[in-house]
Structures are given as structure tokens and as C-alpha cells.
Amino acid sequence: MDYKLFPDLSPLAKDFEDFFETSLCGFVITDGEGKIVSVNRRTAEWLNSTPDQFLGKRFSDLLAVGGRIYFETHLWPLLRMQGYFDEVAVELANSGNGKMPIYINGYERKGDNNQPLFMRFTLFKASDRRLYEENLQIARQLAEAKLNIEQKNAQIREQFIAVLGHDLRNPLGGIMSAAQLLARTGVNEREERLVNIIQSGSKRMHEMINNIMDFARGRLGGGIPVNPVVVDLEKLLNQISDELKVVWPDRQIESNFEISEPIECDPARISQLISNLLANAITHGSTETPVFFKALVNETLWEISVTNNGNPIPKEAMAGVFHPFHREDAQSSQNGLGLGLYIASEIAKAHNGTLTVTSDDHQTCFTFRVPVAIQILPK
Numbered sequence: 001m002d003y004k005l006f007p008d009l010s011p012l013a014k015d016f017e018d019f020f021e022t023s024l025c026g027f028v029i030t031d032g033e034g035k036i037v038s039v040n041r042r043t044a045e046w047l048n049s050t051p052d053q054f055l056g057k058r059f060s061d062l063l064a065v066g067g068r069i070y071f072e073t074h075l076w077p078l079l080r081m082q083g084y085f086d087e088v089a090v091e092l093a094n095s096g097n098g099k100m101p102i103y104i105n106g107y108e109r110k111g112d113n114n115q116p117l118f119m120r121f122t123l124f125k126a127s128d129r130r131l132y133e134e135n136l137q138i139a140r141q142l143a144e145a146k147l148n149i150e151q152k153n154a155q156i157r158e159q160f161i162a163v164l165g166h167d168l169r170n171p172l173g174g175i176m177s178a179a180q181l182l183a184r185t186g187v188n189e190r191e192e193r194l195v196n197i198i199q200s201g202s203k204r205m206h207e208m209i210n211n212i213m214d215f216a217r218g219r220l221g222g223g224i225p226v227n228p229v230v231v232d233l234e235k236l237l238n239q240i241s242d243e244l245k246v247v248w249p250d251r252q253i254e255s256n257f258e259i260s261e262p263i264e265c266d267p268a269r270i271s272q273l274i275s276n277l278l279a280n281a282i283t284h285g286s287t288e289t290p291v292f293f294k295a296l297v298n299e300t301l302w303e304i305s306v307t308n309n310g311n312p313i314p315k316e317a318m319a320g321v322f323h324p325f326h327r328e329d330a331q332s333s334q335n336g337l338g339l340g341l342y343i344a345s346e347i348a349k350a351h352n353g354t355l356t357v358t359s360d361d362h363q364t365c366f367t368f369r370v371p372v373a374i375q376i377l378p379k
Helices: 011-022 041-046 065-082 127-184 189-219 233-247 267-284 340-350
Strands: 026-031 036-039 084-091 101-110 116-125 229-231 253-258 263-265 291-297 301-309 354-359 363-371
Touching: 011 041, 026 041, 041 116, 065 084, 065 101, 101 127, 127 189, 189 340, 229 267, 233 253, 233 267, 233 291, 263 267, 267 291, 267 301, 267 340, 267 363, 340 354, 340 363
Parallel strands: 253 291
Antiparallel strands: 026 036, 026 116, 084 101, 101 116, 229 263, 291 301, 301 363, 354 363
């Protein structure tokens, strides 16, 4: 702009004119008919030309063929109808340096008679942004592909575990049956010790295989199957307690049951859950104090709790105590595969209940709670 022709132009206007010409964005101004009246130097540089070369042309003449057609058929009518458009991706015409991707905004100013006075277009160079978006898209596709592979691998692993657990049962059943037959045939003292070792090891393997099968069912989406029936809960809990006392004759289990009526549950699964909690309490609790075994049934809920004294569960382990393969002591062979508490929590969920734990310097307590109002459906 020739400032000599406009001596009264304010300093603010001169600053705006400087901004218009030196901005990192492109600016194009047209008259009400869409013919260019002003182009800043940035736009002209992108087109490898000078600003005066575009005066009198339409804005669409600055664009590549595809963008030119889109502007005339979509953007120009949109601009006339609503007065603006935002962030439209097009390309500048090939000026010898290739087609440059840009984003454009358009704005129409109207006069008092509602007729257009001029249009302003702002152009943003989009090369870096396009590259960034393409890289993001590629990264997303790679992440999704990796996730799909991991999911397929996980499913294959879990299916393998299920098949392996199923196929191990048959030979193990034969070993257990053979050990029982040997025990009945009248063996000597040395042979009896060997038979007891076989029976004890077989029973432990059988429990581990059952845990693997339950884990695989849960992870493959089937959940822990339950078959609810009406059960005398007190009788069931006494049976479980008596079995544990036989295995640990030196440990004391103090029971306190307040049960006034039968409840609906899967007795085999409840036995599995409670046996796990009692065995954990005996294994990890103080040998000098009893394990406290409580149960309560009332109009609103039934709950069972197992409490032991001794060292608390470490705070860093509390968050994962019900996760599969969790082991309180990685050096302890008594922890098995670390699936017990995970399967116990899944059994609780299958009964529409919850299994929670609290642990401090005085005691550790696992509580299984089921609202009576919730019906348990077979799975």
C-alpha cells in the first residue's frame, strides 16, 4: 500500500497493513462478486508469483483443479448462504513447486442492504499437519493390528490351557484310581508311604487342573458355571471346616454361624470358595491363634467371612490380590498357580455376590457377601 496516497492513515492501520503482508498465513480479499482485490505476499510466495498477478481473478483460480471445482460447487454457495466456512482442506495450484496442501477459512461481510461488500480468506499451510495426521493414522493402525494379534494370541493361549487341562484329567484319573486300589490291597508300611505320596500329589494336581479349567472358562467369556439349589448352609460350612481340620490337625478353626434358614447357591462352588479362603488363612496366618470362621444369614443378605491373625497383606499386593497368578510369596510352593483367589472371586460374581478383603497389622479378613433379593441364574 502506498502510504503517500493516504497521509491520514492511522498508525494502527499501518500496523495492520504490516501484519497483513508479513504474516505466516496467507490472506486473500475479494470484492462482493468474488474477484480478488488484495493478496498478501505469503500467498504470492506459495504460488511462486507476485500479489498483483492475481488481482481481478476469482479466489478459486488459486486452487488446484479438484479444489477449484469443490470451491465453486460447495464452498462458494455455503459462503453466500451462511456467511462463512471453517478449516476446509484443499490444495493450491501447481506453480512449479508442486501442489501445496492448505486449510482455508472464508468469511463474507455484508452491508446495510444485506448485499456482500467483500470476502476474506485465510490460508494455513497444512504440509506438516497433514504429515502429522498421517503418522498418527499409521500409528493407530499399527497399534490396532498389534492389539488384534495380542488378542488372538491370548485366545490361543487360553484355548490351549483349556484343552491341556481337559486332556490331563484322563491319565490323572487313572493314577488316582490305581493308588486307591493299591491302598486297599494291604501294602506294607513303606509301600503305604509311597501310596500316600501318590494320592497326595494326585489330589493336588487334580485341584490345579480344575483351577486351570475354571480360569480358562472365565477368560474365554463363559464365566464360572454354577448350578444353584436350596442348601443347608450351616451343614455345608461344617463339612468344609471338618475337612480342613483333618488336613491341618494342629490348627484351630473357630466357627460362629448365625443361620436361620436355607439359602440358594451352588454347594460345590461354595465349598471350593470357602476351602480356598480357609486354606489361605491357615497357610498365611499365625500358628498361635485360631482362624475365625463366621457366617450370617438374614432377610437382606448372607455372608461368610474368614479371618486370621498374622502378617498383613503388603499394600502393594492388595490391588492385585484377586488377579490371576497372584502369589503373596513367590518363593512359597504352597501358593500353587496363584489362581485360587481369582477363581474364588469369580465364583462370588457367579452368585451375584462380592468377595472383598481387608488387612492390617492385627488381622486379615476375606468376606463373601450375597444380597438375598438377587436371584442366581444357572450358567
